[in-house]
Amino acid sequence: MIKFIHAADLHLDSPFSGLKSLPKKIVEMIQQSTFQSLATIVYSAIHNQVDFVVFSGDIYDLEDRSVKAQVQFKKEMERLNKAKIPVYIIHGNHDFIGDEKLHLSLPENVKVFDASVETVRMTTKGGESVAVSGFSYGERWITERMITDYPKRHTQIDFHIGLLHGFQEGINSEHARYAPFTLDELKEKGYDYWALGHIHVRSKVSDFPLAYYPGNIQGRNKKETGEKGYLMVELKKNASAEIEFYSSASIVWEKVVVDAVKLNDMDAIYKLIQESLPSIESAQFHYLISLELQVSEDIKDTLLKKISQDQFIEAHHFFEDAQFIWIANYKVSQIKSNHNDSDLQSLFPEAFQEVLSELSEEEGFNELTTDFFDQSKFSRILEERSVTYREEMIREALSELRNQSI
Template identity: 50%
Template sequence: MTKFLHAADLHLDSPFSGLKGLPDYVWQSIRQSTFHALRSLTDAAIQSKVDFVLLAGDIYDLEDRSIKAQAVFREEMERLDEAEIPVYIIHGNHDFLAEEEMHLEMPGNVTVFNSNVETAYLTTKRGERIAVSGFSYDQRWITERKILQYPHRDPSVDWHIGMLHGYAEGNHSEHAHYAPFSIQELQSKEYDYWALGHIHKRQQVSERPLAYYPGCLQGRNKKETEPKGFLMVNLTKTEQTVHFEPVAPIEWVNEEITIEIGWTIEDVYSAIKEIVDRQKENNTSSFLTLTLVDDGGVPENVRRKIQNGELAEAFQAAREHAAFVWVNEVKLKQQTANKMPALKALFPEEWAKALKEVQQDGVFRDVTSDFFQQARQASLLEVRNEFYRENIVEQALEHLYAVMGVDEDED
């Protein structure tokens, strides 16, 4: 048998998106969260006495990788070296191979794959022979089918494992320029396990052979919900098990509350507090996004308290705790539709085209350029990165849907 740890998308020292006005103790937790998750991963690998560790890309958040992130990562690799645990690494689209003179050297137990598909071999303490095949990105986008360069299963080994940072066709079309592959292509190699990376949502993409995305190690925005961590894999000739281990010190949680007719601000506050108190019982820090569903019975003065952010602020005055629950956002969603016909129903092709265009970086920059050129507004706006663009478009759609009486789920 062989036992190993599979993780991906660590994004060490990565900033969180969509946050502002946080107290210092929350900022400090954020800054340490990815490192905390990495140390927990290392602890688990040592305590479980795994045969090796697989890290399937995006160890760092940027190709220039901060010195702090590299230093912490090297310390953890040295801990694994002392425990005689080999580590196999491929780099992905965020931390692709570049400027080697700016990289700290790793200890001897670490094998980093280069830009060509190659195979590394090891023999476990039980005498089993393992082959690991993979490659690292040498640029941000890899559109070619690198999967075609992977060798067929080596018949001389007990276990052959593939490492691939890319996307499974048919599931995530927006990721088409990240080393695309099909499930059939994975199967054709006849490996025992595929350690995948790039998709931040944990998922199994194949049962024969076993192929998994472990998800990211620490969620960084409100879209990266669910517990985050790594996979512990056991392979024997008669049984294969994959067990998820959560290590993220901070979780992103989305909750929904339906506001009933006649509710006062006290009713709304009490409903939110009940969720906050329940979340505190988990003893895990979390950022909480609350959607209040309005069926049309919310009084205007209550609505105003929600929309101007005052209600969220009431829950942001909590005392400092080791594990915090921070109400990041409270937003209002219309449940009942008015009689105005939806534009997308009348002009479906035009609606789809407009939505697609505004989500593109170039169009978004053109539309918002005037705001960023005005010094007074610019100081209040965030950097126009991908998450910021998606968030603004999402909020604009929510506003349109509320005005037009469109159910968001229809889009």
């Protein structure tokens, strides 16, 4: 039996996005969150006496790798070195190898894979032989099918592990299609476990072969909701494997939608929001909340103005004794009544659906938004035209249309 930790997409020293006007103490906690998550993983590796640790790409958030991030990572690897725990690392699209003269050296227990696929062997303390295959990105854009360069399973070893930072074809994801692969291509290699990286949502790709994305170790914006962490993997010869998720993130993003359509006074709305937020008494994490408050289109202007003010939402913040629940994003949505059919969708249903279908496709959406992305002076701050971005923009447009009278 072998036991190891599989983590990916650490994005150390990554700036959180979509945050403003936070207390200084919370800002400091956020800035340290990715490092704390890494420290938790290292502690777990030592405490559980794992045979080795694998990091499947994007250790750092940028290719220039801040000095702070490099120093912190080096210190944590030295802790594992003292515990005689080997570490296997591949770099991804965010932290491709780049100029080695700008990088700090890592202790001898750390193996960083090169830009071409290579395989290393090790023998665990229990005597099992393990082969580990992988490659690091040598540049930011890797679109080749690097999976074809991975060797078939070594026959003279007990376990073969594959490290791959890439995109599984056929899944709906906002992430770029780097180093693409298919499930059939993974099966072809005959490995015992594929330690994948690049997709920030935790998911099991396959039972045979075992293949997992652990997700990133700390959510960094409102799209990366829920608990984040790493996988503890136990592989046994001729027996079922055990893969268990452990949370490492101290700060969790949550999306909360409050249906207050039937309410028409501020006190009732206030209480409903309070009931919808995580319980302060039982909170296991610090929370950053994206809150959408849904109200009736017939709500009085005076009440709408009150609940739209910053002061109203600030009343729901909680920060005490290093515990916080903070509303990071707030939106009031007015829901249009069913009795009013004087909207574009009702008047021109076929044409409306045709246009919507065209915009939902990548080609149609990109054609319409080309000027914004390629020519606008604001192009630098626009998000990548990913699937998630496209869907969000269409939802926003539909919401605006439904709230406009003809």
